[in-house]
Amino acid sequence: MISKPFTARAHTNIALIKYWGKKDKQLILPMNSSLSLTLDRFYTDTEVYFDSDLKQDLFYLNDEKKDAAKVAHFMDLVRSKSELKAFAHIKSINHVPTTAGLASSASAYAALALAASRAAGMQLSLPELSRLARRGSGSASRSIYGGFVEWQRGHDDLSSFAVPIEENTDWNICMIAVVIDKARKKISSRVGMQRVVETSPFYPAWIKSAEHDLTAIKKAIKERNLKKVGEITEENAMKMHALNMSASPHFSYFESATIEVMHLVELLRSEGICCYYTLDAGPNVKILCSVEDSEEILRRLAVKFDKKQLLIAHPGPGVQLINKK
Numbered sequence: 001m002i003s004k005p006f007t008a009r010a011h012t013n014i015a016l017i018k019y020w021g022k023k024d025k026q027l028i029l030p031m032n033s034s035l036s037l038t039l040d041r042f043y044t045d046t047e048v049y050f051d052s053d054l055k056q057d058l059f060y061l062n063d064e065k066k067d068a069a070k071v072a073h074f075m076d077l078v079r080s081k082s083e084l085k086a087f088a089h090i091k092s093i094n095h096v097p098t099t100a101g102l103a104s105s106a107s108a109y110a111a112l113a114l115a116a117s118r119a120a121g122m123q124l125s126l127p128e129l130s131r132l133a134r135r136g137s138g139s140a141s142r143s144i145y146g147g148f149v150e151w152q153r154g155h156d157d158l159s160s161f162a163v164p165i166e167e168n169t170d171w172n173i174c175m176i177a178v179v180i181d182k183a184r185k186k187i188s189s190r191v192g193m194q195r196v197v198e199t200s201p202f203y204p205a206w207i208k209s210a211e212h213d214l215t216a217i218k219k220a221i222k223e224r225n226l227k228k229v230g231e232i233t234e235e236n237a238m239k240m241h242a243l244n245m246s247a248s249p250h251f252s253y254f255e256s257a258t259i260e261v262m263h264l265v266e267l268l269r270s271e272g273i274c275c276y277y278t279l280d281a282g283p284n285v286k287i288l289c290s291v292e293d294s295e296e297i298l299r300r301l302a303v304k305f306d307k308k309q310l311l312i313a314h315p316g317p318g319v320q321l322i323n324k325k
């Protein structure tokens with residue numbers, strides 16, 4: 001028996017208010033709620049079909065066979081929710097630099113959640129898809145929706161999922177990703193966030209402050225206040241990275257070029273250009289700005305960085321099926 005194949009496309013999201021710490025490692029329940037912007041430029045296409053002749057799940061990433069252990073764990077969840085017992089063929093094409101702090105796991109698990117659930121014969125609602133994607137990677141819960149998205153932390157498996165804040169935003173903003181290093185990150189987000197929860201003396205302050213930032217940024221988004229959204233975004237990212245530096249043993253994702261970009265953004269700001277940075281579990285910097293200012297910012301970045309390192313993205317859509325087979 002071979003099931004009908006389904007292919008889904010999901011876009012990455014960049015958190016403006018970060019998820020950094022789990023309350024429940026198995027269910028992937030976060031310590032704090034988070035908020036992100038889904039981007040149009042970076043996405044994953046994933047095809048799934050079940051085949052009763054297979055002895056295990058097979059996983060191909062960008063046409064290369066990969067170890068399927070983590071994906072198989074996720075597929076076990078899909079199988080446990082459906083009637084299917086068969087293993088699956090999973091083929092993903094990543095249009096994101098893999099694990100370089102551009103959140104490829106978010107688009108990967110959001111696309112897998114939709115393709116696998118449909119191939120298994122289930123028609124999950126968007127909140128159900130968000131909950132399923134969350135089990136692969138926390139940030140994937142947010143990539144189910146486009147535009148601005150909030151992942152409400154909840155208190156159990158049923159109550160922890162993302163909700164759209166402004167799916168089809170008409171706000172003329174963009175994010176410039178400065179790709180400093182495409183290599184795999186040295187400390188995975190799983191290890192990094194666990195370490196700060198267990199060892200940073202500032203962790204309780206982070207939770208309080210992140211909830212406060214979330215309320216403030218939702219108001220600023222509604223008011224279309226880019227300065228305010230940018231300030232909250234940048235400060236929230238710096239608080240997350242301060243946790244890393246205060247952990248034991250301490251660690252940091254910053255490289256010298258990361259700091260160079262941060263200084264350039266601050267310089268541009270002092271010249272009156274409204275732009276702000278954010279960073280995730282890697283050295284790459286994402287700059288939030290208006291579409292209007294993006295050309296000048298790119299021009300200034302191009303003095304120090306190769307054009308290939310500069311990628312511009314705009315608000316993108318939620319997860320969708322892309323085959324009609």
Ligand code: PMV
Pocket residue numbers: 014015017018019020034103105106137138139140189190279280281
């Ligand atoms: O979803 P994960 O386990 O890859 O963790 C994502 C963590 C950050 O990207 C640093 C923050 C976030 O909210 O996306």
